[in-house]
Amino acid sequence: MSEAKKMCIVIFGGTVDKLYPAAIVASGAVMNDMEVDIFLTFWGLMAFKKGAPGQLTSVSKDYEEMGPMMMQVMKEKNVPSWYDTLKQAKDMGNIRIHACAMTADLFEMELDDFEPVVDDIIGVGEFVGMAAEADTTLYMG
Amino acid sequence: MSEAKKMCIVIFGGTVDKLYPAAIVASGAVMNDMEVDIFLTFWGLMAFKKGAPGQLTSVSKDYEEMGPMMMQVMKEKNVPSWYDTLKQAKDMGNIRIHACAMTADLFEMELDDFEPVVDDIIGVGEFVGMAAEADTTLYMG
Amino acid sequence: MSEAKKMCIVIFGGTVDKLYPAAIVASGAVMNDMEVDIFLTFWGLMAFKKGAPGQLTSVSKDYEEMGPMMMQVMKEKNVPSWYDTLKQAKDMGNIRIHACAMTADLFEMELDDFEPVVDDIIGVGEFVGMAAEADTTLYMG
Numbered sequence: 001m002s003e004a005k006k007m008c009i010v011i012f013g014g015t016v017d018k019l020y021p022a023a024i025v026a027s028g029a030v031m032n033d034m035e036v037d038i039f040l041t042f043w044g045l046m047a048f049k050k051g052a053p054g055q056l057t058s059v060s061k062d063y064e065e066m067g068p069m070m071m072q073v074m075k076e077k078n079v080p081s082w083y084d085t086l087k088q089a090k091d092m093g094n095i096r097i098h099a100c101a102m103t104a105d106l107f108e109m110e111l112d113d114f115e116p117v118v119d120d121i122i123g124v125g126e127f128v129g130m131a132a133e134a135d136t137t138l139y140m141g
Numbered sequence: 142m143s144e145a146k147k148m149c150i151v152i153f154g155g156t157v158d159k160l161y162p163a164a165i166v167a168s169g170a171v172m173n174d175m176e177v178d179i180f181l182t183f184w185g186l187m188a189f190k191k192g193a194p195g196q197l198t199s200v201s202k203d204y205e206e207m208g209p210m211m212m213q214v215m216k217e218k219n220v221p222s223w224y225d226t227l228k229q230a231k232d233m234g235n236i237r238i239h240a241c242a243m244t245a246d247l248f249e250m251e252l253d254d255f256e257p258v259v260d261d262i263i264g265v266g267e268f269v270g271m272a273a274e275a276d277t278t279l280y281m282g
Numbered sequence: 283m284s285e286a287k288k289m290c291i292v293i294f295g296g297t298v299d300k301l302y303p304a305a306i307v308a309s310g311a312v313m314n315d316m317e318v319d320i321f322l323t324f325w326g327l328m329a330f331k332k333g334a335p336g337q338l339t340s341v342s343k344d345y346e347e348m349g350p351m352m353m354q355v356m357k358e359k360n361v362p363s364w365y366d367t368l369k370q371a372k373d374m375g376n377i378r379i380h381a382c383a384m385t386a387d388l389f390e391m392e393l394d395d396f397e398p399v400v401d402d403i404i405g406v407g408e409f410v411g412m413a414a415e416a417d418t419t420l421y422m423g
Contacts, residue, residue, distance in 0.1 A: 005273045010420070012303055013282060015344050017183055021153055021280075024243065028269035042299055043345050061202045061343045062156050063184050073247055102306065106355055128310035131418045132287045136272045138151070139303075141282035141295060141423035146414045154423060158324055162294055162421075165384065169406035173414060202343045203297050204325050214388055277413045279292070282423035 004094070005034045008130055008137040014043030016082060017059045017070065022140050023086035030093030037134070039127045040118070041100035044140070046107075048099070048114050053083035087117055098122045145235070146175045149271055149278040155184030157223060158200045158211065163281050164227035171234030178275070180268045181259070182241035185281070187248075189240070189255050194224035228258055239263045286376070287316045290412055290419040296325030298364060299341045299352065304422050305368035312375030319416070321409045322400070323382035326422070328389075330381070330396050335365035369399055380404045 007029045011022045022038070029036045040048055047056055059067030080088070089095060099114055099121045111121055131137040148170045152163045163179070170177045181189055188197055200208030214220075221229070230236060240255060240262045252262055272278040289311045293304045304320070311318045322330055329338055341349030355361075362370070371377060381396055381403045393403055413419040 007269070007273070010303075012300075012422075013344070018153075018282065021151075021182060024265050025151075025269060028265035031266040032270050032273060034269070034273060041303060043342075043348075046348070058344070060184075062154070062199070066184075066187070070247075077247065079247070106352075106359065106361070124306050124310035125313040128289070128307060128316070128418075129314050131420075132289070132314060132316060134418070136269075136275070136278050137418050137420065138272075138278065138280040139282075139420040139422055140153075140280055141300065141421075148410070148414070159294075159423065162292075162323060165406050166292075166410060169410035172407040173411050175410070175414060201325075203295070203340070207325075207328070211388075218388065220388070277410075277416070277419045279419065279421040280423075281294075281421055 005032065006134040007034050007036045008127070008134040009036065009038045010137070010139045011038060011040050011044030012042050012139065012141050014047040014056070015058050015060045016056055017063065017067070018140060019044075019047055019056075019082040020085070023082045023089065025138065026086055026095055027089040030089045030095065034135075036093070036095040037127070037130050038095065038097045039100060039122075040097065041103050045099055045103045048118055049109070050113055050115055053081070053115060090117055098127065100124065100127075146173065147275040148175050148177045149268070149275040150177065150179045151268075151278070151280045152179060152181050152185030153183050153280065153282050155188040155197070156199050156201045157197055158204065158208070159281060160185075160188055160197075160223040161226070164223045164230065166279065167227055167236055168230040171230045171236065175276075177234070177236040178268070178271050179236065179238045180241060180263075181238065182244050186240055186244045189259055190250070191254055191256055194222070194256060231258055239268065241265065287314065288416040289316050289318045290409070290416040291318065291320045292419070292421045293320060293322050293326030294324050294421065294423050296329040296338070297340050297342045298338055299345065299349070300422060301326075301329055301338075301364040302367070305364045305371065307420065308368055308377055309371040312371045312377065316417075318375070318377040319409070319412050320377065320379045321382060321404075322379065323385050327381055327385045330400055331391070332395055332397055335363070335397060372399055380409060382406060382409075
């Protein structure tokens with residue numbers, strides 16, 4: 001398995017429309033048998049606070065007039081939430097989810113304060129080292 | 142030609158200021174004789190709906206106070222639109238533009254509903270496979 | 283030293299919360315002995331105009347209700363500014379900071395109009411060439 005391609009994803013954004021692509025790309029990577037490391041930082045980390053995923057409904061202000069239509073269509077078509085999409089991909093494949101130590105320190109949060117999909121808290125230096133070895137790294141702003 | 146460097150670009154954002162860099166980076170890649178695969182998703186795909194590029198004038202809300210000045214300067218200097226910049230780069234080089242199948246399905250759009258620069262509709266798994274082989278992948282949020 | 287890993291970062295965004303990750307990731311790359319090339323474009327370049335870093339206080343509108351809390355916590359904990367974080371990383375490591383020629387031309391700015399951390403003004407074609415050779419490229423939207 002040491003030959004698996006590796007993908008790194010930084011999730012910085014914390015709105016529903018920005019979290020979906022992260023979950024979907026991670027699923028796509030699992031479909032391609034890739035290993036995925038996700039680094040949650042700033043607003044992206046806030047979205048993984050215990051209880052936060054179920055309450056998150058905001059869409060980027062840049063597209064707010066299209067937001068309700070998007071949410072409505074997703075509900076009608078029973079599209080799973082970004083969080084369930086990511087959790088399912090993690091259950092099926094090789095995804096590790098890391099919280100940014102600096103953001104966690106800043107807001108005095110510990111591993112226990114996050115949803116259980118979060119595996120650990122690591123520093124940016126460690127994550128950059130992972131990214132340097134990855135085949136693809138995406139920064140999702 | 143199998144030795145050409147490859148670039149993948151995900152266009153997620155759909156405001157004028159976010160679409161310009163995508164078009165300009167794609168042009169820069171063509172100047173470097175690279176092959177470019179662009180994946181349009183969410184608001185980025187909406188920007189390629191038939192008729193949409195010519196009507197799009199919105200700038201990110203984060204910079205809205207500078208937006209009119211930017212648009213004004215671009216008009217005065219006859220800077221080509223983001224869409225014309227991209228189309229011209231595509232005419233000159235090796236750029237393929239793919240619509241995200243999931244977004245297209247969600248909004249019940251088919252290839253015919255998009256501007257003719259869009260080549261096909263593909264799934265995220267296929268795109269992630271392309272990105273895993275690319276020399277550079279940029280996610281333009 | 284020709285074996286050092288290379289990272290490229292495009293800074294497009296120009297709000298405080300978007301500039302921090304760029305500075306922090308660049309620091310993380312220096313910790314990993316990587317060489318870093320940063321390309322400043324659009325709103326990211328505006329943030330490096332002479333005098334701009336010290337005056338910049340805006341947080342992305344998507345998270346504006348959390349912005350004041352974030353700024354307050356950072357002040358209380360004496361977190362250095364994004365600019366000082368970046369400058370310090372540049373003093374310690376191998377970081378080059380390039381202004382996007384097209385944005386500079388558009389707004390009729392020359393090298394002298396930017397903060398002294400900016401090393402030069404280069405075209406997007408040159409930057410894409412750097413990115414094609416880098417181990418990791420991040421587009422910070």
